[in-house]
Amino acid sequence: MGSPMKIRAAIKDGRTEVKVLIAHPMETGFRKDPEGKTIPGHYINEVVAKHNDKVVLSAVWGPAVSQNPFIQFQFVGGTPGDSVSVTWKDNQGDSRTDQVALS
């Protein structure tokens, strides 16, 4: 189920700038714990961002994306009250969606 994301979305000159921080370990599957056992890979592999119902970014990731991922992008449009949502799914089947309203 994961921890909440931090989504910032701001309207600027006819565009909406989106910054997303996701809490996730992004374990590579190569790291070992203090007892020397390999920590299984655990990473987000799919991300979709939407402006209201329209997809504005989709991404497919491997374990090389950093822990607690951050992404930034911008799309044309956006008016106060619109929603920006982000959904992720990881390789262990966990997923989460958070959204913010534009102001």
Next chain:
Amino acid sequence: MFSQYREMLGEGNPAELVEMQGEELWSAARGPKNKPLSACDLGLGAGVVAGAYASLPRYFKDAGRVMDLETRLAWCMNDIQGLSESAVTARPFSVQGQTATDLEALTAWIAGQSRGKVISVPQKHAKEQAAFAEGKRLFNYRAGPYDFSCAGCHSQSSKRIRLTVLPNLTTQEGAANAYRSWPAYRVSQGALRTMQWRMVDCARQQRLPELIFGSPAAVSLLTYLGATANGGIMDAPGIKR
């Protein structure tokens, strides 16, 4: 040398995720007494969070000793919520890949509530002055098989360990630059690290035995550092290598 790198990381500090957890925890009713921590006096009055971090460590009459934020939080969790202090401080720091501990989350959020505030660690009470003097002594105390002290690495300006610039903690400027940026998200560990962690990990690298969380030595060192930093502007949580 890493200014460009750190600037690129400045936006989107994962510490913000930990701050969100901490804000939640501060007002959540918890523990055997099922009370929120928001009645805790961090030095500026019960429940006052804004600016509290910038004026810690300080002497607390109710506890009869000088406390930094983290030891104060553990004390409040015991006093207000009925949680055992030893249980709270048994594992104060998170392991890479795990979520932040309660103490880390609360510290991140409360430190964030001092952004832009002037560091003003009090030196009025005799015990605050004694903590400063003891902190200064320990700062210079050489021990262990490597003969290290804090001063060995942190008493000159513009020196580096590898490529990492070492703050000169004996000057106001150096101490302020260090104090204002902790707690901080450490990208090498993927975790938010606090000032208590910084003290504990410096002791480990000094080849000393384990510095105990919230111990008199840890709080004294932080009092020396904080009071030397007085006048600086808080900008935490920061982000570091």
Next chain:
Amino acid sequence: MSARCLVATLSLLVLVLATLSPTTMAGDNESLTASYRAKGQAGLDRLQQSEMQQACSGPVGMEVAADVATKIQKAAMDGVVLPADGKLLGQWEKGQKIAQTGTGMQSSDDPATPNGGNCYACHQLAPEEISFGTLGPSLAGYGKIRGQSEAMLKYTWTRIWNSHAYSACSHMPRFGDAKILTEEQIRDVMAFLFDPASPVNK
């Protein structure tokens, strides 16, 4: 410990105690030991200061008295052990690895793993390595500049074994004296510094 050595140590201790200002002696070391706990290979005994450590723990800028400094340097020099076979140079490739390795003797380190020298934390060595510290002087081109005379080899061995032989309150760890590096490891670090084929001299 020989009687002569014991006398020397005791007289040094008395001298050190006599020259320390009251403020540096005011510390309450009971509160210090109460603030730490033994962990891994790091026991509470590590908090106890040697005479050198105590003499060199004054506030920043405070110099130790000249006679104290002389005593510390002499004791350090007397404790230096040169290899019995007279062989001071090993393999630079191994020395390079030791110079790059930062672990050793921490509470978190496995005592079975050989310690590193962590030379790069404080010194520039091979010019090709950009990640070096500046607390100590640059040692780039060390052997090329200084040559390999017996005096230079012995001086360098002594610096690594116990730097306090030349500088009473040196911040460099006593790699030989404190058994941080083995004799063989010091030979390898020496080769890293002196060997014409070593990247230090390129």
Next chain:
Amino acid sequence: MTVSDMNNGGHSRREVLSRRQVLWSGARLMGGLLLLSLAPIRAWAQALEGMFKERTVDDVLKALGDKPTPSDQIVLTTPDIAENGSVVPITVKSSLPSTTDIYLIIEKNPNPFAAAFAIPDQTDAMISARVKVAQTSNVIAVVKADGKLFSATRETKVTLGGCGG
């Protein structure tokens, strides 16, 4: 999704639900629906799956199709030196018309292919992300524009900071 599900984490912090967590749980309900909307990229994700297992840049590029043409219409920003390789910030901006995809490739990583982004019409062809770089390496941004592949390359040095212990 019920309140008891929220507690399954077993962490003390989750013992008490605040108003905001209940709202989050609402967002999770909606998340179930939104997850359905991950469906359109599922096929794309599956198509890329093998790419993440390739061990060399050449194999990655082969799997992507044509060899990309270097283009000054792609601005790739990475730090010259990263103090730690576990977080290396990367920004890719493409001025090529009809940019639809941006791929991030780290030459010296054990698996060079790091991430893929699909850019719909409404979105500017610019993305910032952070990746792990195991050692000093070329970072390659590959852009698909109007069905063709273009690239930009930059070296980022990864060093050891701190006490190294």
